[in-house]
Amino acid sequence: MSKTITDVVCPFCGTLCDDLIVTTDDDGKKILGVDNACAIGAEKFVHSSDHSHRVTRPRKMQEDGSFKEITYEEAIEHTATILAKAKKPLMYGWSSTSCEADSVGHEIAELCGGIVDNTAAVCHGTTLIAVQNVGIPSCTLGEVKNRADRIIFWGCNPAHAHPRHMSRYSIFPRGYFTGKGAKQRKIIVVDPRPTDTSTLADVHLQVEQGYDYELLQALRAAIRGEPLVGDVIAGVPKETVYEAAEILKSGRFGVIFFGMGVTQSLGKDHNIDAAICLTKDLNDYTKFSIVAMRGHFNVTGSGQVLGWQFGFPYAVDLSRGFARYNPGETGAIEVLKRQEADAVFVLGSDPGAHFPMRCVKEIARLPSVAIDPHITPTTEICDVHVPVAFVGVEVGGNCYRMDNVPIEARKVVEPPEGMMSDYQFLSAVLDRVKELKAN
Numbered sequence: 386m387s388k389t390i391t392d393v394v395c396p397f398c399g400t401l402c403d404d405l406i407v408t409t410d411d412d413g414k415k416i417l418g419v420d421n422a423c424a425i426g427a428e429k430f431v432h433s434s435d436h437s438h439r440v441t442r443p444r445k446m447q448e449d450g451s452f453k454e455i456t457y458e459e460a461i462e463h464t465a466t467i468l469a470k471a472k473k474p475l476m477y478g479w480s481s482t483s484c485e486a487d488s489v490g491h492e493i494a495e496l497c498g499g500i501v502d503n504t505a506a507v508c509h510g511t512t513l514i515a516v517q518n519v520g521i522p523s524c525t526l527g528e529v530k531n532r533a534d535r536i537i538f539w540g541c542n543p544a545h546a547h548p549r550h551m552s553r554y555s556i557f558p559r560g561y562f563t564g565k566g567a568k569q570r571k572i573i574v575v576d577p578r579p580t581d582t583s584t585l586a587d588v589h590l591q592v593e594q595g596y597d598y599e600l601l602q603a604l605r606a607a608i609r610g611e612p613l614v615g616d617v618i619a620g621v622p623k624e625t626v627y628e629a630a631e632i633l634k635s636g637r638f639g640v641i642f643f644g645m646g647v648t649q650s651l652g653k654d655h656n657i658d659a660a661i662c663l664t665k666d667l668n669d670y671t672k673f674s675i676v677a678m679r680g681h682f683n684v685t686g687s688g689q690v691l692g693w694q695f696g697f698p699y700a701v702d703l704s705r706g707f708a709r710y711n712p713g714e715t716g717a718i719e720v721l722k723r724q725e726a727d728a729v730f731v732l733g734s735d736p737g738a739h740f741p742m743r744c745v746k747e748i749a750r751l752p753s754v755a756i757d758p759h760i761t762p763t764t765e766i767c768d769v770h771v772p773v774a775f776v777g778v779e780v781g782g783n784c785y786r787m788d789n790v791p792i793e794a795r796k797v798v799e800p801p802e803g804m805m806s807d808y809q810f811l812s813a814v815l816d817r818v819k820e821l822k823a824n
C-alpha cells in the first residue's frame with residue numbers, strides 16, 4: 386500500500402513551499418506522486434526518486450578525463466588531504482544544502498584557512514552589502530499574504546523563477562486583511578521586458594535596461610510630490626511614474642520584491658540602497674517592506690550560518706586566522722581570477738555553469754572536489770565528484786526561506802543504498818582534517 390506524507394517542504398527555490406503532499410510506495414523507496422508543488426518542484430522529487438540515472442558512488446577523474454568509481458572512504462581521504470595541505474582553499478557553494486552541513490563545512494574552512502563563499506556572490510551579494518549600508522525594513526511572507534495590498538516586483542519574474550510565490554503569498558491568496566485576494570491588490574512590475582509576471586500587473590514600468598537607479602530615485606521624488614525633470618525618466622513616461630507613486634502611497638501595506646534584474650544590473654548595491662530608501666520613504670505615508678527574491682532553496686540559510694559563525698554573510702576569508710570580509714576582493718570569483726586559491730571544494734552549487742570562463746578554467750586547473758547529487762558542469766571538471774543524498778527529499782535539515790524564516794526540510798524517501806548525506810561526508814572530512822593537522 387502507498388504512504389502519504391503531508392507538510393513536505395520543497396527544496397528547490399527560496400519560496401520553500403511547506404504544504405506539499407508526497408505519495409511513496411509502501412517501503413518508502415520510490416516517490417509515486419507529488420501534490421501542490423509547481424512543475425519544477427515536483428520534478429525535483431520525481432527525478433531524485435529514479436535511481437537508474439544517478440551516480441551512487443564517488444568518482445575520480447583519470448588522466449584521460451574519464452571517471453573511475455572510488456569508495457566514500459577514498460573520497461574522504463582525498464578531500465581531507467587536499468584541504469589540509471592547501472594554504473588557501475576556496476570552499477564555495479553551500480546554498481542547496483542544510484544549515485547543519487554548512488556549519489560543518491565552515492568549520493573545515495576555518496581549520497584550513499580557507500575562503501568561504503556562497504552563491505550570493507553571483508546573485509544577492511549586492512543586497513547583503515546594501516543591507517549593511519542602510520538596514521532593511523522587512524517582513525515575513527505570511528504578513529504579505531495577510532496584509533499586503535500593494536506589491537512591486539522589481540527585476541524578478543516569479544511566474545518562472547518562483548512559480549508558487551504569487552499563489553501562496555503575493556497576488557492571489559486571500560489573507561486575514563486581504564479577503565478579496567487579487568482583486569484587493571495592486572501590482573506594479575518593473576522590468577525592461579514584458580514577462581509572464583508583467584502580464585498580471587496593473588502598471589508595468591518598462592525601465593530602460595541599466596537605469597533602475599534613476600527610476601528608483603525618480604519614484605522617491607514623485608512620492609514626496611517633487612517635480613521630475615524631463616518627460617521620460619529611465620524609459621518611463623513621467624506621468625506613469627507619478628501614477629505608480631500614487632498607487633504605492635494609497636495602499637495600507639506594501640512590499641517590494643526584487644531580484645537579480647536589479648541586483649546584478651548597472652548600479653548593483655547602489656540600486657538596492659535606493660530601493661531600501663524608497664521603502665523607508667513610503668513608510669512616511671503607509672506601511673511598506675522589502676524582501677529579496679532568493680533563488681537556491683537555502684542560500685538565505687547559508688548567509689545566516691556564516692553570520693552566526695564569522696559575522697559576515699558571504700565572501701569570508703579565513704586565511705589569516707580570523708574572519709575578513711571585503712566583497713570585490715575576498716569573493717570566490719575574484720580569488721579565482723587572481724589565481725590565489727590552491728584548492729577548490731564545491732558543495733550545493735554549480736560554478737562550472739555560472740562563473741566566468743576564466744574562473745571555470747582555474748577550478749579545472751586546481752586540485753578540486755565537487756559534492757553534488759547530480760552530474761553537473763562543475764562535477765565534470767573537478768578531480769573528484771562525490772554524490773550525496775538530496776537534502777529535503779532523502780535527508781532532512783534546517784533551511785531558511787527568502788524572508789529569513791527557518792523551516793525544517795523533511796526526509797520523504799531513503800537515498801540509494803550506501804549513499805552518504807553531505808552532512809555525514811563533511812563530518813568525516815572534518816575528523817580526518819583534524820587528524821592530519823594534528824600530525
Ligand code: SF4
Pocket residue numbers: 395396397398399400401402421422423424425426427547548549550
Ligand atoms: S515555488 Fe519553489 S519552493 Fe514552491 S513548489 Fe515551486 S520550486 Fe518548490
